Amino acid sequence: MDDFARRLLAWYRRHGRHDLPWQVGDPYARWLAEVMLQQTTVTAVIPYFQRFMNAFPTVQALARASQDEVLVHWAGLGYYARARNLHAAARRITEQYAGDFPRTAEAWAALPGVGPSTAAAIVAFAFGIPAPILDANARRVLARYHAVSGRDARALRELWMHARDHTPTREAAAYTQAIMDLGALVCRKTPDCAACPVAADCAFEGEDVPVMRRARPERAVFMAVIRDPKRGFLLVRRPPHGVWGGLWSLPESAELKDLPAAVAALGLEPRLGTAAAPIRHVFTHFRLTITPIPIEGASQGCGVAERGDVMWYKGRGPGPGMPAPIRRLLNQFLEVP
Numbered sequence: 361m362d363d364f365a366r367r368l369l370a371w372y373r374r375h376g377r378h379d380l381p382w383q384v385g386d387p388y389a390r391w392l393a394e395v396m397l398q399q400t401t402v403t404a405v406i407p408y409f410q411r412f413m414n415a416f417p418t419v420q421a422l423a424r425a426s427q428d429e430v431l432v433h434w435a436g437l438g439y440y441a442r443a444r445n446l447h448a449a450a451r452r453i454t455e456q457y458a459g460d461f462p463r464t465a466e467a468w469a470a471l472p473g474v475g476p477s478t479a480a481a482i483v484a485f486a487f488g489i490p491a492p493i494l495d496a497n498a499r500r501v502l503a504r505y506h507a508v509s510g511r512d513a514r515a516l517r518e519l520w521m522h523a524r525d526h527t528p529t530r531e532a533a534a535y536t537q538a539i540m541d542l543g544a545l546v547c548r549k550t551p552d553c554a555a556c557p558v559a560a561d562c563a564f565e566g567e568d569v570p571v572m573r574r575a576r577p578e579r580a581v582f583m584a585v586i587r588d589p590k591r592g593f594l595l596v597r598r599p600p601h602g603v604w605g606g607l608w609s610l611p612e613s614a615e616l617k618d619l620p621a622a623v624a625a626l627g628l629e630p631r632l633g634t635a636a637a638p639i640r641h642v643f644t645h646f647r648l649t650i651t652p653i654p655i656e657g658a659s660q661g662c663g664v665a666e667r668g669d670v671m672w673y674k675g676r677g678p679g680p681g682m683p684a685p686i687r688r689l690l691n692q693f694l695e696v697p
Contacts, residue, residue, distance in 0.1 A: 372538035431681030445473025497543025507563035592674035
């Protein structure tokens with residue numbers, strides 16, 4: 361154990377997080393938490409983790425569930441490919457490991473949705489196996505401490521080298537949590553260097569090398585709000601891949617002139633009403649503006665064929681798995697008699 365790890369562990373014992381709901385020895389809970397924590401904060405994850413564990417308490421329960429059931433409990437957490445990958449990995453675990461779990465980082469990394477850093481965190485936390493991690497928090501700590509700038513392949517290789525060098529052969533779980541916590545609580549975007557246990561020999565000089573960020577491109581979409589007094593809103597399932605893959609949404613088109621054809625394809629008369637107030641949603645790589653277009657007289661053409669990619673939703677209760685902006689949009693229409 362080098363001095364960096366020793367000081368980090370001493371700090372963690374006094375100041376680290378020790379009461380997170382997934383800080384247990386169960387590999388399933390650790391895996392679920394690490395996947396949820398990809399690009400999502402601890403605060404946001406906690407309620408989803410607890411609800412998800414209640415719904416699917418074991419990997420067998422998750423594997424038996426349908427993708428729809430999984431997406432319902434994931435809806436609102438974002439990055440829905442994580443949920444689809446989690447479900448696929450659960451089925452693979454039950455098939456290949458008979459409900460047990462892989463014991464190496466390499467085996468975990470071979471599962472859908474589990475990269476090298478997530479795999480290392482799982483084996484460290486669940487089995488106490490030393491494995492270097494490089495999540496966003498650890499990367500920020502190591503980049504500042506060793507003055508590694510840039511986000512290219514060279515910088516990444518150098519950071520992985522430092523991650524391996526500092527990871528101790530004992531107290532692997534505590535060290536892994538310690539470097540995560542240091543990045544999350546102290547070495548933040550605006551760091552509290554006075555509280556840092558390794559500040560004395562850190563190369564950070566008070567300001568990160570600026571990273572040029574491209575402005576998020578703007579996208580727009582028009583969505584048909586088809587509402588029947590008895591059956592509710594008409595939803596369509598999105599394609600399995602891409603944005604909101606596999607979730608339930610509204611018929612849409614990128615151009616308003618193309619929306620009637622999308623409505624007609626559902627067996628309804630495309631009588632477009634007046635556009636409602638748009639809803640804006642920010643993704644990692646772009647900003648989306650959704651303009652809702654009510655479809656008038658929908659009740660006159662309710663002969664929508666029963667099929668797997670179309671359903672009626674009354675707008676009350678949990679409903680199917682749908683993106684948070686779509687649920688918010690429908691709630692606005694529910695407020696109007």
